[in-house]
Amino acid sequence: MIKTKSLKCLTGFLLVVFLSHALSAKITAIKAGKLVDPEKGITQVNQIILVEGKKIKAIGGDLEIPGGATVIDLSDSTILPGLFDCHVHLFICLLAKDWVRSIDEKYRFQLWRYGNDFLNYTLNNTTTYRALQGVKNGREMLEAGFTTVRDAGGVGNYADTDLRRAIENGLVPGPTIINSGRIISPIGGQFTWGLHAERPGQGEPEYFYADTKDEIKKAVRENILYGAKVLKIIADDQPYIYSAEDIKFIKDEAARAGLKVAAHSETEEGAYNCAKAGIASIEHGFKMSDQTLKLAEKNNVYLVGTDFTGEYLKEGYGFSDEMVQYWVDLIIDRIKRAYKIGVPMAYGSDIVLEIPGKTWGEMSKSTMDSYVRAGLPAEYILKMMTVNAARLLGVENERGFLKEGMAADIIATPENPLEKIQTLKKVKFVMKEGIVYVNQN
Ligand SMILES: [Zn+2]
Incomplete structure (x- = not known):
């Protein structure tokens, strides 16, 4: 009996830990003024990138930013892969x-x-x-x-x-x-x-x-x-x-x-x-x-x-x-x-x-x-x-593209590199695997 009770307690404890972890799962939302897709050579405007842990969770123009998410506002910048x-x-x-x-x-x-x-x-x-x-x-x-x-x-x-x-x-x-x-x-x-x-x-x-x-x-x-x-x-x-x-x-x-x-x-x-x-x-x-x-x-x-x-x-x-x-x-x-x-x-x-x-x-x-x-x-x-x-x-399935499930390796430049490549010399924001290393915003 004691053994069963302990197991129940443990299960309950794990459930609480799991739920609290899920609720506090850290989401970062990046507001991208412009978003460049180097593969297609196109630019989209006013996009949102949701980052969870080391990866991109979602990306799109009509995403809702979850409550409690950390918001990084780069709406005056151009966002592209690292x-x-x-x-x-x-x-x-x-x-x-x-x-x-x-x-x-x-x-x-x-x-x-x-x-x-x-x-x-x-x-x-x-x-x-x-x-x-x-x-x-x-x-x-x-x-x-x-x-x-x-x-x-x-x-x-x-x-x-x-x-x-x-x-x-x-x-x-x-x-x-x-x-x-x-x-x-x-x-x-x-x-x-x-x-x-x-x-x-x-x-x-x-x-x-x-x-x-x-x-x-x-x-x-x-x-x-x-x-x-x-x-x-x-x-x-x-x-x-x-x-x-x-x-x-x-x-x-x-x-x-x-x-x-x-x-x-x-x-x-x-x-x-x-x-x-x-x-x-x-x-x-x-x-x-x-x-x-x-x-x-x-x-x-x-x-x-x-x-x-x-x-x-x-x-x-x-x-x-x-x-x-x-x-x-x-x-x-x-x-x-x-x-x-x-x-x-x-x-x-x-x-x-x-x-x-x-x-x-x-x-x-x-x-x-x-x-x-x-x-x-x-x-x-x-x-x-x-x-x-x-x-x-050989890492094209992990990084190099801004897509759902890819590593959150994300940078920002003041201007659009498709129009002005030299703007890459003025990188103002760097995130690698979900961690921000540079943010001059
Ligand atoms: Zn060499």
Whole structure:
């Protein structure tokens, strides 16, 4: 008898807890003056978004705001999904202009990109310090409106996995991170200076050297085991490069565990191998021919162009005017050709430098200017930063769209980015998974 009574009491208690929880379930109502749908390129006016917990509960023009809901009035703003940056390096931070000196602009890109300063950075900073650097950079990205980023490696001994977990567990604010772990590469990684036979391990753990199929399989599996959510490879930074067959092998091994592959590629040959293997994305691809762009389009390989502006190359990397001109011409021409051919493109900034007075988010957004300069429509640039990126990252059923059931990753701008894309540089409200991080209203 006593036992039954206790059970009844417990049931009653649980019912009360459940009901009180249901009654107090926190709803936030956002009044959206304008609501942009980047997928369709349309704007609706006077919409209401109801957010419950981490997700969008309902969205529409004639919704009733439940009593007790927290109301956020953004009726003078434009609301859109949180932005994506598909190529960040949260765990690298080099001082601008420290590492570029007179280099013939005809040389390949990596000669200045991964010189002694990057090697020094990896040798002088522990994984712990780099994780803390990542906390700062991640917060700055989030505050600028980037609610999702794909980290493209350069993480010491898996600083990226720990930051991703810390953000997921609510320890620190930051964007949703799709992290790549250690970059898989033919021996040497991207270090073209500073490595020699007496210090064979100096490029590790930054890079996971994998040349044979067995080594590749091990590298893929170890990355997955230690928390990578995407794999990053170096297709072509040394005189020896991964073949299309090697890349296809990596892709298949990753796919068995549900992961996609992104490849750093700077040469035409390397990009062709990536396009042929049909991986998820080619990063940079500055020298892709029309033929390779067409193959990428055919195989649904995204281009994450990381298309630096001249200003960034000059201010950040200290390029001479002549070098700036060479690279800007190359980059703008490649953007135009890629857009015309119809390669799916997603936004990625590849910021690795500290420029005093600028946040990580501000530097990331400078890349937008290259697409404006190349004449891409605002609608397409916005797609690159939202829906295209969500599809590339494989999260299109969770985020990147403002729809019922999707993550409440919501930002607001003063003007409509479909009419004025530069307004994305003035994000005034940021919500990620239902939590407000910025509200300058
Ligand atoms: Zn990069």
